[in-house]
Amino acid sequence: MISELNKDEFYKCKYLLSDQGLLEARAVIEGINPGRVFVDDMETPTCGLIWLGNNDGFIFIGNEKNERFNKDLNQFIDTIIVPEANKVGLKWFEGIGNHNKWDTTIKDVFKNRKLGSWNQRVYMIDMDVYKYYDELSIATGYKLTKICKGIFENKDNSIKNIEFLRSNILESWSSSEMFFRNGIGYCMIYKNEVVSLCFSGFVAGNVHAVTIETIEEHRGKKLAQNIAKAFVNDCLDNNRIPSWDCTESNKPSIAVAENIGLKNVITYRGYEFSLNNEM
Missing domain, CATH: 3.40.630.110 (GNAT acetyltransferase-like)
Known part of the structure; x- marks a missing residue:
């Protein structure tokens, strides 16, 4: 039973x-x-x-x-x-x-x-090829921001589509408090809307599984690459290990992981x- x-x-x-x-x-x-x-x-x-x-x-x-x-x-x-x-x-x-x-x-x-x-596939950081100090140019009009309680709560209603951020985070976390206690995240803001996210989807010890999502009409502008780089740098600054897990058929996700210097270390079925x- x-x-x-x-x-x-x-x-x-x-x-x-x-x-x-x-x-x-x-x-x-x-x-x-x-x-x-x-x-x-x-x-x-x-x-x-x-x-x-x-x-x-x-x-x-x-x-x-x-x-x-x-x-x-x-x-x-x-x-x-x-x-x-x-x-x-x-x-x-x-x-x-x-x-x-x-x-x-x-x-x-x-x-x-x-x-x-x-x-x-699971990708991890390869310090032999990862370029911590390389700065990626951000498309005009977009702002890279670390996700904080202020943004999540949005008390001033400055973010028009705050539910996009909240719903994505709360899919993996039981509460915002648990997320901010254990995880980290970055977002890209355009005209007062969150259009791209990269955050800790799961955490075990000091290993953080990357969850990344970009609104369809804002794809193709390297936003995911920018926020992923910020996420990985934050991990390195604070003794965290980023782990990038995606399907082998997800070519855009694989491209982002490899472009910022992550290496495929495990493949499973x-x-x-x-x-x-x-x-």
Whole structure:
């Protein structure tokens, strides 16, 4: 039987995390970022499934060969996950193993579903090529600003589209207080509107996962490159490590990462199937 842990019980899963595993898994288990955790045993779990709080996927942790857990997964997803996913408009199950031994198990467990897959890349800073002091020219009319409580609260209503900033940050954080306590971020402002964001989406220890978003009509002006560079420099100034995670098909994101001097250090596989189709 697969059961859900209360947040104050997440610590029971710390030893299930791989040292080389996903940052997001550790961020949820350590209580920094929101998420839900389902395990095989409430007292002494040997494996589990993390549902990221921003609905950006599920991560399998622990022993990939737990037959009882694996046998129950499909029914659990259909009876527990699907109704909950419907409430938040989530239509796809995107699953990733916290270590690559899960790949074989995932393919076997979900072999009767229309299972798709993709490659995911993780970029980290390469100090041999990263140019800290290189300043990038910012397009006319745009202003690079560090995200602070004043901007987030927007008490003077100076930012017209403040919900763009707030909603993006609160997708990954349970509150603005948690974000400002643990994360950092930068934004680009144009005519009193936030048009591009780069901030800590997940944090574990001193490693910060980069989340970046630019409004479509403002793309192609190297705004993402500018705020990403500011974000990485801030990390270096304050003993933080930036981690850039994106799909292999996301060429614009890869271009930004590589242009500012980040290096692809890990490639792993993700799996997906529709939550609306029956097996």
